[in-house]
Amino acid sequence: MTRGFKTRYPASRDGRGLLARIALPGGGLLLGATLLVSGLIFAQSPGKTLPVAEPVAEKAEQITLGMGCFWGAEKRMSELPGVIDVVSGFAGGERSNPSYRQILADERRGRQKNHAEVVRVTFDTGQTSLERVLAGFWEHHDPTQGNRQGNDIGSNYRSAIYFVTPAQEAVAQRTKARYQLALSAAGYGAITTEIRPLATFYPAEEEHQDYLRKNPDGYCGLGGTGIRYPMETGAAAEATVEPKQGEPPLSGGDLEAERQLIVFEAEGCGYCALFQTEVLAHWESPVPVRSTRSARPPTGWKLAEPLWATPTMVLFENGHERARYTGYSGDAAGFWRWLAQLTLSPETFDIAYAQATEAPYTGALLDNRRPGTYVDPVTGVALFRSDAKYKSGTGWPSFFQPIDGAVTMHQDSSHGMRRVEVRSASSGIHLGHVFDDGPPPTGKRYCINSGVLRFVPDQEL
Known part of the structure; x- marks a missing residue:
């Protein structure tokens, strides 16, 4: 032995x-x-x-x-x-x-x-x-x-x-x-x-x-x-030694009380480092995030139960734990899906993960003409620029090209049709479909649901 x-x-x-x-x-x-x-x-x-x-x-x-x-x-x-x-x-x-x-x-x-x-x-x-x-x-x-x-x-x-x-x-x-x-x-x-x-x-x-x-x-x-x-x-x-504690907890007063994601890590945790590299290093999500090596919640905040593995991502709302995601081994899409379920409306989540389609002419961004960037509502990563948007007359926001590397294409044979599905490269959510009837210079029409787009005006960038 x-x-x-x-x-x-x-x-x-x-x-x-x-x-x-x-x-x-x-x-x-x-x-x-x-x-x-x-x-x-x-x-x-x-x-x-x-x-x-x-x-x-x-x-x-x-x-x-x-x-x-x-x-x-x-x-x-x-x-x-x-x-x-x-x-x-x-x-x-x-x-x-x-x-x-x-x-x-x-x-x-x-x-x-x-x-x-x-x-x-x-x-x-x-x-x-x-x-x-x-x-x-x-x-x-x-x-x-x-x-x-x-x-x-x-x-x-x-x-x-x-x-x-x-x-x-x-x-x-x-x-x-x-x-x-x-x-x-x-x-x-x-x-x-x-x-x-x-x-x-x-x-x-x-x-x-x-x-x-x-x-x-x-x-x-x-x-x-x-x-x-x-x-x-x-x-x-021995009788007078002061107890040493681990890294002090984050200060609750320095965080976003309404909604805050805390990543609990540990020294020597390889999967914590992987999560840092694959997710946190590129964080653009509208959900604010902070990391800590303390196993205790931010001061004045409460965990639903003790932590037991790292990394553990805890979503706090109003100082109380709402949900947690324990562990990470490279499945970034799985983590984003968990966060999406907590932060997106049921209708938006249905589009993003069940490939639903909003009714034509109902999307809030259909007639938006302001200069800015359309981003993934989960990760915050940029998908389309406003200067690539055009009025297609189809009832959905349409673009003739995405930002380089922002989307991925997938064959879709659902509903008895052969189409090309468009997904967000950063989160994997369903965005819509792409067709070959768009304007120059690409000749493409990226037909995208408003519900899975978040618009950020240029003046806010």
Whole structure:
């Protein structure tokens, strides 16, 4: 089991890969633990009747930790300095040699104390300490949630520390007390972490080991509450140390109270960087947006529930969460559709995503003659200029050419006709159709629905 090297993974999102597991961007699994006795690791795997002894480095120590889904826990703990190896498995329950499916079935039945999904962490005591490892444990999940972690609900997702020596128990209890001070100062409730001696650790099936390395789009937790663990600086300072907190929240007074999108990120989150590159770097949407690495809402504002993965995009209205989009793996069109459903009228959304058509001569922009730019109502990206608009007599706004790269063309055989559909390149929404009966110089008629256009006069640019 011990591989002798630190496993590293690309930072992972929890968006629609998680969705497959919990019907929301979510998902998760389990992992195992091991005993350290006289320099040997005793591991027990499903189907093995005898313990397997594996040598470890002279300065190696192990602790078994439950942080919710063990996919994300394995990734988070493997990234800590001094950690040699992380193995996923099960501990703390009554069933012998459990499989993952049995854990899920036991949770549904509730007939016995179930195992928790855990990770067995091996670390080099010459490079780090148990306190520092537990600091990472406390910071990378929310230990106040009881039998759940984020959207993963059940006793198998409980927070837990399973120790093998009295010295480990003492450090676990001491770090719990210190972190409770920091959490209480930030308004969090009581820590519910189970702290017990490790009876037996059962490694999970191979498919759950190094899961996020094998499945980069799989579930990865947010990384905790955003509250820093106050490291001990000596016995004299222990009673007076001030709790360190994560990045402070945004100031609610500096934001748009009526409607504001907040992107919650985390350090080292590769999918956060991807969202920055693919979406935020080109943001022109009429919805104002701000990013933060704090897991707390802007001051004076309220989240509907704690965050549990990054990136998480939350739309606030009047200081309260209206909706959230958790996770991102390159599906920009999916994100824009989510935002469109929240910000467009039902009629406009029907045109944009159900290819509906507004009645002729009813569009508000049909007879608009002012100089300006017609933009995508979701992304704000420019689509057509007013000097390309002309009166076609068809009953819909018509243009002889779009702005370069602003639209895409798609074959459309609906309604028994063969047409060429026009979509916005930035959001993918349906705009209308293009025909070959337009004026020079292109000879094209881009017949576009008013409802999926937002007009920005030149004087406002």
